[in-house]
Amino acid sequence: MDHITAFQLPRSGQRESPLFNGLPGEIRDRILAFTLSCYNSPEIWDTDSSYVRPEYNAPLIADTAILQTCQRAYAENWFRSWISAVHTFYLAWQGRRPKEVTTVQQFQPVLDRLFAAHGEVEISHVRVFAQLCSLEDDGWQLSQILDMTNFFPRKLTVTIRHHDWWSWETDDRLYIGAGWVDTCRFPATLREICLEIESLQRKSRQIDWIADQMIEKWHFVRRDGMIMSARMEECKEDQWTGSSTWEEARWLRDETKPGMNEYVVKTITWKPNRERTRQPPPEDLSVPDFYPAIISNEPSVSVQRLNRAQVPKDLAADETLRWLHEYERDNPGVGDGSDDDADAELASIWDEHTDDEGPFVE
Secondary structure, X not given: OOOOOOOOOOOOOOOOOHHHHHOOHHHHHHHHHHHOXXXXXXXXXXXXXXXXXOOEOOOEEOOOHHHHOOHHHHHHHOOHHHHHOEEEEEEOOOOOOOOOOEEHHHHHHHHHHHHHHHOOOXXXXXXXXXXXXXXXXXXXXXXXXXXXOOOOEOEEEEEEOHHHOOOHHHOOOOEEOOHHHHHOEEOOOOOEEEEEEEEEHHHHHHHHHHHHHHHHHOOEEXXXXXXXXXXXXXXXXXXXXXXXXXXXXXXXXXXXXXXXXXXXXXXXXXXXXXXXXXXXXXXXXXXXXXXXXXXXXXXXXEHHHHHHOOOOOOOOHHHHHHHHHHHHHHOOOOOOOOOHHHHHHHHHHHHHHHHOOOOEEO
């Protein structure tokens, strides 16, 4: 819809309305911005999902009833909930992102309409959840987001979750390539580029090592040539606890208590650095080999096997395996550790990513 020519009839100035005539414009703007801000839908996602985390447990919605009260309210505020929201992109396989997502191609027309109606309007925050297999393609998928026209974000956050790292399934040491840091060019409106790196709490020293190296050796470049640099004192750390089950598998190897994993998240922030005039070549980062991996013959088990054996959900990891193995030993015709049906089901989930179309935005 063309928001400039949507209303052909003369609009009322609403001179009798206290909202439009009795309040200063700055106060009215704050009221409407708060009223139209997004919040979590009551239809929450399944907690046993890889994309559920703090601040991300349901789709974001906005109550736009006030826009239906009069033409002036709509014409002046239709865009507010959109520019104040945290727009979330997923460079991730199916199963690693919510089902209700929108492609970049669907996102672009809204940017165009916003620009046509109001010129260069800055968006407060954009977040990208990125698997490394999608990020380390010379930045091609990330660039599809960064290169959208009429796209003026103030803050960009790239989040790498525990299961976004290379070979997390086998507990490999953390590694991240730097090709995308070298090739991607970021919007000139950005004041901050944040990189959130997450892993299991027991791998916090590896996260610390990666963060320290990023601060020292990585610099991003905006489209206007401005170099973005990070500082150690602005690095932040958080912890959270979430389900150890996703994509129909329970990851017993990593549990700290029944059904739960503990995570550590470090946030590194890059800001404009006017003292630096060029970008040093960024380096690939690989945690040294003195951080050992956990070798496990059975790091995860399928939910199908657990349900069939009626394993109580409140059992610790070692007790869960003991219960499961005793059940399968006593019932050899029902299933065993190489259950074909369960393995086939998990394989089909892993293969779903081959049908993906590209970057997505919630």
